[in-house]
Amino acid sequence: xxxxxxxxxxxxxxxxxxxxxxxxxxxxxxxxxxxxxxxxxxxxxxxxxxxxxxxxxxxxxxxxxxxxxxxxxxxxxxxxxxxxxxxxxxxxxxxxxxxxxxxxxxxxxxxxxxxxxxxxxxxxxxxxxxxxxxxxxxxxxxxxxxxxxxxxxxxxxxxxxxx
Numbered sequence: 806x807x808x809x810x811x812x813x814x815x816x817x818x819x820x821x822x823x824x825x826x827x828x829x830x831x832x833x834x835x836x837x838x839x840x841x842x843x844x845x846x847x848x849x850x851x852x853x854x855x856x857x858x859x860x861x862x863x864x865x866x867x868x869x870x871x872x873x874x875x876x877x878x879x880x881x882x883x884x885x886x887x888x889x890x891x892x893x894x895x896x897x898x899x900x901x902x903x904x905x906x907x908x909x910x911x912x913x914x915x916x917x918x919x920x921x922x923x924x925x926x927x928x929x930x931x932x933x934x935x936x937x938x939x940x941x942x943x944x945x946x947x948x949x950x951x952x953x954x955x956x957x958x959x960x961x962x963x964x965x966x967x968x
Contacts, residue, residue: 807836808862809957811881811965812851815874816842824851824875827868833857837889837932837954843966848876850965854955877965887957890927891935892917896946897924905945912938923948 814820821840828835837854855862862880869878897905897919905924909916914928928938932955939950959965 806858807854807856807882808880809882809885809887809955810853810855810862810866810869811877811879811885811957811959812853812869813843813876813965814849814851815876816847816849817874820849820872820874821851823872824853824869827872828853828855828865831861831865831868833861833865839954839956841956848966852954852956879965881957881959881965884961884963885957885959887931887955888929889932889935889955890929890953891939892925892927892951893939893942893947894918894923894925894949895942896948897922901945905942908938908941912941914938 812824814824825835825838833855835853836856837852839852840849843850855865866878866880869875895905902924906916909926912928912934914926916924917927918925926938926942928935935952939947
């Protein structure tokens with residue numbers, strides 16, 4: 806099962822290295838990792854998606870909680886809104902351009918760059934949506950693709966760092 810772990814950390818150099826190092830020492834693969842600032846400039850938020858069983862994820866979360874710069878660790882899988890951003894540069898000529906743009910429209914994606922040879926599409930949504938878009942565009946030839954990794958926030962009044 807895939808788990809989404811939210812982590813609040815002190816905004817210091819080397820914190821991400823220590824957090825990701827804990828996963829690698831345990832032989833645990835990170836499916837997705839996103840890091841960014843929070844409303845507090847001294848605090849960063851790390852969102853990690855991992856594939857594993859409940860016991861192992863629980864153990865990793867306990868180990869994360871022991872790291873010096875970690876403020877809070879929480880499994881937010883069950884009650885969160887999760888999204889990712891993908892940019893896909895697709896081969897496009899005058900014959901395929903309109904079909905590619907129609908596919909983008911169906912997925913509520915945006916064309917963010919267009920040349921005589923390529924179209925770059927931006928899409929946000931759940932991972933299965935961005936994967937489906939990728940699959941539909943593959944037939945045209947994907948020149949380049951980049952994903953942000955999943956970011957997630959808890960629904961309702963729950964939040965990391967809440968007192």
